[in-house]
Amino acid sequence: MKESEVCVSIKNVSKSFGKHQVLKDINLDINEGEIFGLLGPSGAGKTTLVKELAGLDEPSKGENYLFHEKMPSLNLIKRIGYMAQSDALYEELSAKENLQFFSELYGLKGQKQAQRIEEVMELVKLSGDITKLVSNYSGGMKRRLSLAIALLHEPELLILDEPTVGIDPVLRKSIWKAFSDLKAQGKTLIVTTHVMDEADKCDRLGLIRDGKLIAVGTPEELKKQTNSVTIEEAFLVFGGVER
Numbered sequence: 001m002k003e004s005e006v007c008v009s010i011k012n013v014s015k016s017f018g019k020h021q022v023l024k025d026i027n028l029d030i031n032e033g034e035i036f037g038l039l040g041p042s043g044a045g046k047t048t049l050v051k052e053l054a055g056l057d058e059p060s061k062g063e064n065y066l067f068h069e070k071m072p073s074l075n076l077i078k079r080i081g082y083m084a085q086s087d088a089l090y091e092e093l094s095a096k097e098n099l100q101f102f103s104e105l106y107g108l109k110g111q112k113q114a115q116r117i118e119e120v121m122e123l124v125k126l127s128g129d130i131t132k133l134v135s136n137y138s139g140g141m142k143r144r145l146s147l148a149i150a151l152l153h154e155p156e157l158l159i160l161d162e163p164t165v166g167i168d169p170v171l172r173k174s175i176w177k178a179f180s181d182l183k184a185q186g187k188t189l190i191v192t193t194h195v196m197d198e199a200d201k202c203d204r205l206g207l208i209r210d211g212k213l214i215a216v217g218t219p220e221e222l223k224k225q226t227n228s229v230t231i232e233e234a235f236l237v238f239g240g241v242e243r
């Protein structure tokens, strides 16, 4: 089998906000074509790390490389799709107008734009609500629209911060199916989550606690190494909690 190319390389990354060190010497490679889950409790540093990968923030120490280029880099913007934890949508516009606005930013025009808008809305099951104002969307619908926007320009790397928060289990399942279809097309996905059953669907996981990467491996490896039945249990063992 061909060795997969490294897509994301995090090298000795630390981040402090004032005196508060939020990321502590993180080293991690993520390969092309994998679904990589960043798992950790609230406040562990997941958002801080993915924001850096998306080019929205910079480390205090160390470097992040995407496609062998140091971030932040404007060259890479078109190759990345980023879905933030809080939805960055124009509430006073319809979903369609939001999609058109972001399409223009990515240089998608005319027939191609119309086609992509249709495809992504179909994927997140919002086609029937495309003309509604975003202010009339529910929280879960806004999440799905944000995901649709992140997918518009068919990025090679998707960075998704808690993509399924507020989404019901049936739809969550179809969204995870969409993730594995994207992976099958050769895309790379980085997904932050604190939902343990989602963690099991990732190819590999990075466990983050108090800004430290405490373990990396496939869900099976992590469970085996800790003699655990669930990822939740494995997480606790890696975090030093007595069972």
Ligand SMILES: Nc1ncnc2c1ncn2[C@@H]1O[C@H](COP(=O)(O)OP(=O)(O)OP(=O)(O)O)[C@@H](O)[C@H]1O
Binding pocket: 017, 020, 022, 040, 041, 042, 043, 044, 045, 046, 047, 048, 049, 085, 194
């Ligand atoms: N701009 C900022 N200024 C000061 N502190 C910050 C800033 N951004 C994040 N933090 C702090 O960094 C820590 C990590 O936050 P982060 O959002 O990365 O965690 P998280 O793992 O994504 O948590 P959650 O799942 O709740 O989003 C928290 O203590 C947070 O308060």
